[in-house]
Amino acid sequence: MEELLGQVALRFSRLPMFPFFDLAHYAASVLSLKEQPGAVDVSYRSPIACWFSAMLYCFGGSILSSLMLAEPPVGFLANTTNVLLASSVWYLVFYCPRDLAYRCFCFLPIRLLLAGMKEVTRTWKITGGIAHAHQHYKNVWLIMIVVGWARGAGGGLISNFEQLVRGVWKPETNELLKMSYPVKISLIGAVLFTMQHISFLPVAKPNLMLYYTSFLVITKVIMMLTDNAFTPLAPFEKVLVGLLFGLHPPCPEASEAKVPYNGASSDYDRTTAGETSDSVKRRHAKKTE
Amino acid sequence: MEELLGQVALRFSRLPMFPFFDLAHYAASVLSLKEQPGAVDVSYRSPIACWFSAMLYCFGGSILSSLMLAEPPVGFLANTTNVLLASSVWYLVFYCPRDLAYRCFCFLPIRLLLAGMKEVTRTWKITGGIAHAHQHYKNVWLIMIVVGWARGAGGGLISNFEQLVRGVWKPETNELLKMSYPVKISLIGAVLFTMQHISFLPVAKPNLMLYYTSFLVITKVIMMLTDNAFTPLAPFEKVLVGLLFGLHPPCPEASEAKVPYNGASSDYDRTTAGETSDSVKRRHAKKTE
């Protein structure tokens, strides 16, 4: 039984991404771009900005990890076939007469299939990023995690700059301040595969790929069907955050800190350093005005 | 006759840019910086921000193409002579007593000469960028076009970040959303010279340089004299955009899409996927709120 599972995992880990899974990734990415507020408008006002935005959605992870490792960020264009494939998908989704391509991709079973296949490519991207980082920095686990994460989470992490291309600027939020589910699960994946890579996790890579991908695909499909009501990470997150950062929402320190932004810190000054730190206090006060 | 033209083109293509054409490029760039709203004010409040902004105007193409090919973006500073030349021009234009230098450069014939000579440097930059990209990525035409474009369009493409240096932030527009004439013509030039480079265009490089530069200089001078009323690309653009993206301005899809930003897409959902895609629809609705 275990041998059979190992066989399946090995075969699965050798699955080629090109062309079908890549195609699904492009389609799912371009669909989510088209559903951004204002994107259809941009596609009519400036096809070139729309195309560039679509490329950031499709190849964002590759661009971000190139930047992190000081490799040419235009490198992804060297893979002309993939760029043409992604551009065709972009063209069909945005400019197909009577919006046929978009309507067709939005048919629920097709949409679920695309989303599931896109999640499969995520695993491949994370492991690819980790292997790539390992070539540059042998066994530096922090860099392996960060590059794997960047490659897996893709466009998410650079969404502020992707939006800027379309003339949208939302500085008050970003994927680090309010992580979306794909960004979170990519981080977990990057940590797991890095631990596996430095032999910290006693599991074979093909098996881990199979387990992780199954988890990704299943949760994604359930989330799509239940309208995001299903959040598999929330309970673990709550416990972990509670343990590490002692975050009891109606915590007095936090609430104090919220009203006058660094009021809390001035209070502490007052009680500890007393008279002598008055100059420091005044300086802080001036800063916050 | 043809031989004579070939001779002229060959001589023209060997024209050295340093120092006169480079100087004209710096002067025209710094003049257009000074005419930006708020630039004079910044030059008095913070000479260093003004200088940095001027360098981004003068060497923007070089910086951008370095970033694209993962070469040191400070590399342009290694060419100390050119940096000192550009800095001198910046100093004269901004701080010359009684604004003499600026008044002098603004005298129409001089201004036309500077603008014409600046357009000549554009051709050299585009071909330089393409040759540079070819060294890194042999015959990858997409990268050659992109790097040639970045080098030619120069500061235009990074104008959002150049403005940020001066404390100005206009996220609602950028050179991809609303391309200016120099950015458009640089893109066309990059495409033409790349096609010539990969032997797709049956014309010698010196001849293409002569034709393209003549076109650049003549259109630029006419545009300056006619107050931008002359837009040589507009008719071709209209036809091309109409063919490729089916953009009939009062098109029902576009206008629908404009009112509620992705209202169009929700409509399509309703008609195609029907009841089953209701969860997807609700998710979209939530996103757009």
Place this chain on the structure above:
Amino acid sequence: MEELLGQVALRFSRLPMFPFFDLAHYAASVLSLKEQPGAVDVSYRSPIACWFSAMLYCFGGSILSSLMLAEPPVGFLANTTNVLLASSVWYLVFYCPRDLAYRCFCFLPIRLLLAGMKEVTRTWKITGGIAHAHQHYKNVWLIMIVVGWARGAGGGLISNFEQLVRGVWKPETNELLKMSYPVKISLIGAVLFTMQHISFLPVAKPNLMLYYTSFLVITKVIMMLTDNAFTPLAPFEKVLVGLLFGLHPPCPEASEAKVPYNGASSDYDRTTAGETSDSVKRRHAKKTE
């Protein structure tokens, strides 16, 4: 006497930064992050954005100089010990029960000690940056100054993007438009050490390091005690700016320029180029609207 000073300077210049001075740098940086408006709030909402922000404060100079020289900006993560040290300081300052660590670091004598030691690391960073730039570009003084400055001024120069991580966006100001004292003094240090490096300044490197560091530490301590009333650079700056840029504050040109942003330039057009430049003028007017 002079020999004794030389001996002291030599010993001083061999002082190891790791671990105590590095630790003080991390503590002082994280403290100043915690005192930013909104930082405490972010630390509760998203520990990961807060951690990333803290890393930008601690390793900003290293990241910026890596970007400038096209080296991997994630390179600082390869020094796992230092990253863990900085992360521990961040954790203690932000999440220590009853805020003990922060209260303790805010005790004035400790705060002064940390600030003084942080200034010592600045000298080491500037000389390190200059030596690093020299490896890439032999004796290109402009690049040596810029990289030394970036390494020394650290997070300051990228503060706009550091703030963006925390969801704060203040485009109307940046460290080039309104340089803070550490950024200014780092620039002066970078110029001095570069001049020493290319044998333009007749002083031994250890001696210069001793003098410059003493100046840094003393001015920093006085500034903290006098509530920033002491500004050692202001008089020199005024003279230098007056000489170079002729900035007499109530200068008619400057005030004119301030009211209608480039009104001044249009005036000059009118008086010099007269009728013929009318088209140019109208174009400017259109731009400024």
